[in-house]
Amino acid sequence: MQVEKILIKVRNATEDDLDEVANLWEKLASHHADLSDDFALAWDSKRRWTKYLREKFAEISTKLIVAEEEDEIVGFMLCMLSPNVPIYKERKLGIISDAYVQEERRKKGVANKMFDVALKWFRKNRVKTVELRVAMMNPEAQAVWKALGFAPFIIYERLYPDKLPQRPAPRVRKRVVRKKKVAKKKGLTQRIRFSRGSA
DSSP: OOOOOOOOOEEEEGGGHHHHHHHHHHHHHHHHHHOGGGGGOOHHHHHHHHHHHHHTSTTTTTEEEEEEETTTEEEEEEEEEEHHHHHTOOEEEEEEEEEEEOOTTTTTTHHHHHHHHHHHHHHTTOOEEEEOOTTTTTOOOOOOOOHHTTTOOOOOOOOGGGGGOOOOOOOOOOOOOOOOOOOOOHHHHHHHHHHHHHH
16 A cells, blocks of 8 residues: 655745635635634635735734645644733733644644744744634644643633523612601700801
């Protein structure tokens, strides 16, 4: 049995790669849209994301890594440096914004190779924490990130007000406030009047 040899080169992306990366992103976004209506795409989503990618690519705080096989890009990983919430001691975070590997090239170490490059870049920039978001309904992606060392940290929860059943209005009880009767002291009233008159 002949074993297929896969020669995949992992490198930093160039500006010429951005359109191919956008094509892979479209596959990633479509996959998520199939998982849940929450990821439903706008009609011009690819154009908007491509514009976003070009803007980010020009920033020094962004690193775009691609995996290439025979002059074809089969995977990408978009990494960023982001300021942390200012109340915390750790001022800077590493973010893996998007990552994708073509289906026929999965489970062949492509994601691992891209992540190794990303990790070196994060360490070079003195990043101590790397974060990413993965869909709860995407167990395949969760398994990949877990194998790379990631662990759950924060749970994001969602609420859909329009889907909630109508809640009954709370009963409002009328509160009766009884006024306290204050007896007037005639002697005191007379003395006050007398003192005013004498002035």
